[in-house]
Amino acid sequence: MNFKVPRGTQDILPSESWKWQRVESIIRDVCDKYRYKEIRTPIFEQTELFQRTVGDTTDIVTKEMYTFTDRGNRSMTLRPEGTAPVVRSYVENKMFGYADQPVKLYYQGPMFRYERQQAGRYRQFVQFGVEAIGSADPAIDAEVISLAMELYKRVGLKDFKLVLNSLGDKESRTAHREALIAHFKPNIEELCGDCQARLDKNPLRILDCKVDREHPLMKSAPSLADFLNEESAAYFAQVKAYLDDVGITYELDPNLVRGLDYYNHTAFEIMSTASGFGAITTLCGGGRYNGLAEEIGGPASPGIGYGLSIERLLLAMDAEGVAFANDPELDVYIVTLEENAHRKGFKLLNELRSAGIRADMDYMDRKMKAQMKSADRFDAKAVIVIGEDEVEAGNVQLKNMADGSQEKVEDQNIVTTVQEKLK
Template identity: 45%
Template structure:
């Protein structure tokens, strides 16, 4: 039997209310903040991600779904949204629009070839926002605020917002150097992963979860202490702005992010239960990215969060949502002569705006009633020989049990004032 591929899931009807809620919330909020919806392809030329996300990152190095298409071009299922949105910004000349260009996506499928576990799948979905074309810290502040409001809006509580600045091209090299100098003598005492990190990506030394490495990370040089003047000013304005709008952020000097393109601002939102896969969403500024993609130097800042993780946490926090409303009426019928009229009646009622289902064929009336009961239909309309002969239909209200005959032509209008209930 065929099954969903590893790391993928079916989003079944019972779960759809969560998705709809998250999507509706995201859409409303983004548009309230002046963002406009964009959808980009779920696959792009492989080079786009190599150039943007970074060749040496895990995401690109070992997690991409890549394939050559029939013409031999290398394509990659997108592992994140920013690269594609920036590509679209360039491709469509959005630099002529008023800057920054604010764009959002909702439930955009992403793909990473990871080993699945709680809150981690190979196909997952992002809510994503990007504000491209404005270096000002007020835009960073806006994106952080939008992210924060979004989580509150979907019903999540007790979240943590962590914030940091990792500098830019001017000051990052100096910071990395300081970091290396600090860690060099410590390398022998580090865990195996950190030994590797020391060489591959020293920034990551900071967020090692190992007990033995924690003290080193805590005492490590802080990027905030190594910011150049411009980055410092940007950071100061950002924090001041967040204070103004009363966002309860926590500065975490060990916050770094996994994609190479971030500059200055980085932030994450974490759920209350610390542990694996705790990141609900994250983002930051990427002032060098567009240039990497062969555009004119253009600043940008964005945020992405995982819909699956949001829903996981909504469930953990007991957020409940109403299921899709059951069908209002079932049309049942007895005898072959009634089938046509029943089908016609169901059609007419639907045309009148009522949600209606025709009972399955070949069942006794009893079975059809059970069917209607199982669907939680409010009404059953029964069509039989008598009704066909008289041009009527028997209307039964399931809740109270009372029923009466009404002319078929009046069925819709008879129900209309009541189906609101």
């Protein structure tokens, strides 16, 4: 029987995993500069957590979740997004009682959604996200957005843009909801079945429909911007002012609603503008979610955050031709020519590694020529050759692979000599 990787997933091989490690290192550094601390939550949670927070009319909940019944007859779901688990942890662990608010957190890990695989989108994907919980200051909105923008700059991207909208508070959304129902209801049969089901439950989701996005009803739908009350409009104006102050440019899109029910006030996406990136240009999306903590039993704790796919970040790098410089794979390769030399080489290998030197040797009993070819493939800076004569004499031959020079080095001086050469 032939086993293959499950549909919608991928193996990240060593030839690619080092790029992921570079991105992860940049993420940690940027988050450290902004004073965001890592949080790690379980890969699965109670299904109701996502139903209550993400929304039972969203595509994620109705079509995409991986849900199973555990041995205790409890419904569990592999996490499809990161915000709900983080807010659950914030409430459960009483982080709202911390002296320093907002609590600034970041996470990174696999998420799971059963959707059609396409470029940069998988059923298991790695999401990085940040959450700032406990403050309703519009300045924290601007900080969260600036962290995302800084991350994309740090990995070397240039062709991307920030798109903003305000979803307003509950009062604004209620007024907009009534206007949407009045707009769509007379011709709702022209739209897809999902849109028809959403009309009375959550008409805002209709604007997020992928099937009918080009329908004339969408283009003429009432804009949420026209229904923002004074408080919501003032909040959004402050967010934009803070972004202006730090030189972050943005576009306004009144149709940007995001795909999760918990968003309100600020909503944003960062999109790739690189040619050839693909039809789906979103790299990152997020927004404010005041009321989410209360929804799962916690005290009022306004928050804002976002999530981004590492796969799509790497895809954007490829589209722009951005590449990380790959470090040389190896400092020293040890070539041995007979059994006693092999034992001496193995002992030396461990001494070199203990001294912080990247070293390797042959384990396939190959001839000297084949071992030297391995050293070339690994881009080794130096080669140590050990044969029967070197075992008896208590030395090795050290070859500089850059200029081909070679010298004899006594056993007791090998590690220090190699260290000096590598400098």
